[in-house]
Amino acid sequence: MMNHNGMEIGIIVALDEKNGIGREGGLLCHLPNDLKHFKQVTSGHAVIMGRKTYESLPKGALPNRTNVVITSDAADNYPGCIVVRSVEEALTHCKEGEKVFIIGGGQLYRATLGLADRLYLTRIHHTFSDADTFFPEIDTGEWRLTQKESHEADDKHRYPYTFLTYTKK
């Protein structure tokens, strides 16, 4: 499904069993396969992020993607990024027919869940008691599960996790 001037808006997020997504400005755990999945899904497309998520990126702007940062701060502080002040302004920088991904964090997810056509969730099968940032509640009646791929924990992945794709009904 596409709307928003032929744009498809996807939200991509890794969340724990209680929708926890972060702690102290960083992620809850390191899952290399999830980072690979994130790269695979978003490469070649536009990514929109909140200022705090930009600050959490180890090497700044993500390569091979149009990076859009939403902030009230000065643009010079975000090299390699398009800097905007609102979600609406962010979307004006995304071209017709383009796939756009909202990549966090909590504040931006709350502002955009109602606009999204697709959700790319990585459900981490664990509850982090010290999570301080959360994804909003997902109304499962509004979404159809279109893809599911489960993974067990292993040497490199401390927790089991499932990639889930939902499309707006």
Ligand SMILES: NC(=O)c1ccc[n+]([C@@H]2O[C@H](COP(=O)([O-])OP(=O)(O)OC[C@H]3O[C@@H](n4cnc5c(N)ncnc54)[C@H](OP(=O)(O)O)[C@@H]3O)[C@@H](O)[C@H]2O)c1
């Ligand atoms: N698990 C995951 O998949 C995932 C993904 C991304 C991030 N995270 C985690 O989430 C945490 C960061 O999330 P967060 O909620 O604290 O911050 P955030 O959404 O990344 O950034 C918040 C800031 O972005 C700007 N902003 C966001 N939404 C806006 C809107 N609708 N309108 C105007 N400005 C807006 C504001 O910037 P100014 O204050 O500069 O005006 C705001 O203070 C970190 O722990 C990060 O690691 C997790």
